[in-house]
Amino acid sequence: MPDFISNNIATINFSLINIALGLSIFITLFTGMLSLANAGFMAIGAYTAAVIATRTDFPLFGGFLLAIIVAVVVAIIFGLLIVRLREIFLAIATLGFGEIVRIFFLNGDKVVKAFTGDENTNVFNGAEGITIKYKSPQDILGLPETTWPLLLYVAVLIYFMITLQKSRFGRVLSAIRLDESAASTLGINVVRYRLLAFVIGAGIAAGAGALSTPIVRVIEPRNYVFGRAVDILASAVLGGMTTWIGPVLGAILLTALPEILRFLKDQREIVNGLIIMIAIIYLPRGISDPRFWSSLWRKRKSGQGNAAEVATEKEKEVKTG
Amino acid sequence: MEQLPQQLVNGIWQGAALALFAVGYTLVFGLLDIVNLAHGATYMWGAFFGFVCVTKLNWSLWLAIPAAMIGAGLLAILLDRLAFKPLRTLTRGGLVLWGGFLILLLGIVGKWDDPLKWTLIGAGAIIMLVGVVQDYLTKVPLQVRQVPHLAPMIASIGASIILISLSQGIFGAQVARFPPGTVSDEPIQLVSGAVIAPVQLLVLVIGVVLMLALNFLITRTQVGRAIRAIAFNERTSRLLGINVDFVIAQTFFLSGALAGAAGVLLGLAVRRIDATMGNDVELAGLTVIIVGGMGSIWGAVAAAFLVGMLRVLSVAYLDSSFRDAFVFGLLILVLLVRPSGLFGRGSSTRA
Numbered sequence: 001m002p003d004f005i006s007n008n009i010a011t012i013n014f015s016l017i018n019i020a021l022g023l024s025i026f027i028t029l030f031t032g033m034l035s036l037a038n039a040g041f042m043a044i045g046a047y048t049a050a051v052i053a054t055r056t057d058f059p060l061f062g063g064f065l066l067a068i069i070v071a072v073v074v075a076i077i078f079g080l081l082i083v084r085l086r087e088i089f090l091a092i093a094t095l096g097f098g099e100i101v102r103i104f105f106l107n108g109d110k111v112v113k114a115f116t117g118d119e120n121t122n123v124f125n126g127a128e129g130i131t132i133k134y135k136s137p138q139d140i141l142g143l144p145e146t147t148w149p150l151l152l153y154v155a156v157l158i159y160f161m162i163t164l165q166k167s168r169f170g171r172v173l174s175a176i177r178l179d180e181s182a183a184s185t186l187g188i189n190v191v192r193y194r195l196l197a198f199v200i201g202a203g204i205a206a207g208a209g210a211l212s213t214p215i216v217r218v219i220e221p222r223n224y225v226f227g228r229a230v231d232i233l234a235s236a237v238l239g240g241m242t243t244w245i246g247p248v249l250g251a252i253l254l255t256a257l258p259e260i261l262r263f264l265k266d267q268r269e270i271v272n273g274l275i276i277m278i279a280i281i282y283l284p285r286g287i288s289d290p291r292f293w294s295s296l297w298r299k300r301k302s303g304q305g306n307a308a309e310v311a312t313e314k315e316k317e318v319k320t321g
Numbered sequence: 322m323e324q325l326p327q328q329l330v331n332g333i334w335q336g337a338a339l340a341l342f343a344v345g346y347t348l349v350f351g352l353l354d355i356v357n358l359a360h361g362a363t364y365m366w367g368a369f370f371g372f373v374c375v376t377k378l379n380w381s382l383w384l385a386i387p388a389a390m391i392g393a394g395l396l397a398i399l400l401d402r403l404a405f406k407p408l409r410t411l412t413r414g415g416l417v418l419w420g421g422f423l424i425l426l427l428g429i430v431g432k433w434d435d436p437l438k439w440t441l442i443g444a445g446a447i448i449m450l451v452g453v454v455q456d457y458l459t460k461v462p463l464q465v466r467q468v469p470h471l472a473p474m475i476a477s478i479g480a481s482i483i484l485i486s487l488s489q490g491i492f493g494a495q496v497a498r499f500p501p502g503t504v505s506d507e508p509i510q511l512v513s514g515a516v517i518a519p520v521q522l523l524v525l526v527i528g529v530v531l532m533l534a535l536n537f538l539i540t541r542t543q544v545g546r547a548i549r550a551i552a553f554n555e556r557t558s559r560l561l562g563i564n565v566d567f568v569i570a571q572t573f574f575l576s577g578a579l580a581g582a583a584g585v586l587l588g589l590a591v592r593r594i595d596a597t598m599g600n601d602v603e604l605a606g607l608t609v610i611i612v613g614g615m616g617s618i619w620g621a622v623a624a625a626f627l628v629g630m631l632r633v634l635s636v637a638y639l640d641s642s643f644r645d646a647f648v649f650g651l652l653i654l655v656l657l658v659r660p661s662g663l664f665g666r667g668s669s670t671r672a
Binding site: 034081082084085086087088089092093095096097099100103104106107110226227230233234237238241267269270272273274275276277280281284285 | 476608
């Protein structure tokens with residue numbers, strides 16, 4: 001076991017980061033909002049933590065808290081603007097936000113120079129990004145010390161998601177996803193709850209970004225491009241969006257796939273794409289689709305056809321996004 | 322300010338190329354409500370088709386552009402059959418098609434000896450063809466499906482990964498260029514100190530011609546009427562006897578052909594063809610179709626010129642490094658003021 005961990009520590013770390021990111025987009029999808037701003041908020045978190053780490057003596061935890069606070073403030077301001085948008089329009093607006101954030105970090109030093117009037121300050125270092133000094137991590141209880149905070153963070157997030165689905169707050173979000181006008185007739189302030197979900201998602205993504213700094217070490221704008229936002233979405237959708245298990249499974253699968261397929265060398269990207277396509281065609285509701293697994297279970301028990309299931313499947317159809 | 326005429330010229334030809342790309346996007350979205358993220362990969366393959374025609378087959382550019390359009394159009398149909406059709410209706414033919422596709426990929430990707438490699442590729446292609454025909458003739462599908470909104474988008478991401486890595490495998494990772502002299506380099510003097518390179522003029526002319534042709538097709542022909550009918554209401558069109566599946570294939574062909582033309586033309590104009598060239602246009606295209614109003618063709622064209630102009634002018638008069646930030650700023654602004662886009666008229670009057 002220790003061998004397995006030390007051999008695959010990078011995969012484990014990145015899986016944990018991607019799980020946190022998958023959960024951050026899950027909460028907005030759970031409310032029926034397709035937000036692609038998470039890569040941007042991750043960048044905000046990572047840059048905040050990296051600046052704190054390189055310029056002050058604060059421990060990682062301080063940077064982590066500050067990163068979440070910064071992201072939440074930005075999310076509230078931006079969210080107030082866009083939270084009334086729907087579906088694909090929301091997706092594109094948030095995508096635009098993500099790109100603006102990336103471009104800001106790419107060229108932010110110009111802005112800083114313009115404000116301070118000092119030509120020698122380089123906060124963000126443009127395309128090179130911020131490099132954090134390498135300290136070889138010590139092992140604590142079989143895991144490197146950089147992995148522990150991530151593991152703890154993911155555990156807290158999963159606990160939060162489990163309680164969410166049982167709480168009143170979670171049901172309100174779910175109601176908004178299923179039927180917004182019905183929800184607002186029941187006296188739910190739809191806009192406020194949508195904003196809340198957006199801000200929580202932003203905070204989670206920023207936290208993941210902050211905790212990823214000691215692992216990624218080079219914080220550069222290239223890490224937070226459009227493709228990154230799409231990857232986050234892909235892991236959530238591939239895993240399935242009915243419960244929190246979906247994003248977790250999807251993130252692990254998508255992070256591990258290139259590693260598992262390493263023996264294919266040049267061809268692994270193609271196989272990677274094929275697996276994504278086949279998985280989504282065979283299980284359009286994601287790998288964790290509870291209906292699929294329960295039907296599998298029932299089939300094994302009774303072995304009868306599933307005509308009734310096909311009928312209910314259509315009725316139960318929930319538009320996500 | 323004395324640069325202004327030149328900047329306007331640059332903005333216009335870039336807008337024309339962007340319009341070609343974005344109209345294909347918006348056609349598919351208007352018809353099926355799918356954001357086809359593999360559109361950029363189709364565009365890239367179109368550029369490579371044109372490139373191969375010019376360099377390997379020594380065809381003239383006038384032959385290479387239509388060839389690339391047909392190639393990219395067929396690729397788009399294949400994309401629909403492999404990635405999107407199984408999510409609408411699952412047929413036996415569709416499964417055969419997938420089987421053939423896997424064999425074909427195995428043939429292309431694997432390190433086989435020569436006769437075996439071509440046997441695999443040939444067999445895969447024939448099985449795929451059988452699958453397409455069988456799929457087309459199917460009267461009773463295995464399953465009519467209702468999938469979540471985002472599933473087609475994820476399928477298109479997978480397809481895009483495959484297409485990009487295939488082209489990297491076949492054409493290599495380095496940047497390809499059309500041989501110099503494909504189009505003459507002599508700039509043409511326009512009025513008041515603005516010049517336009519012949520290749521840019523070519524982009525503009527072909528762009529405008531194709532837009533007009535598309536407009537004719539959509540508004541005046543039977544195919545166009547069918548496309549509009551399906552965009553309006555698919556179920557009713559089916560009841561009225563329109564072969565919905567065939568029309569969808571035609572729409573994908575149109576969308577792919579336009580993307581292919583855009584690929585060759587931009588590949589010529591910016592002198593750069595590589596596997597990732599689709600990524601840059603993808604985002605600009607998304608912006609264009611949103612600003613123009615999802616599904617509205619003329620909206621997309623107008624927005625493409627607007628975005629092209631904005632990109633050029635922000636480089637010339639503001640800060641070049643913030644170019645895309647201005648474009649996305651415009652995007653968010655438009656969404657706030659008119660959430661359905663500048664020319665969108667709600668969802669019922671698409672295409």
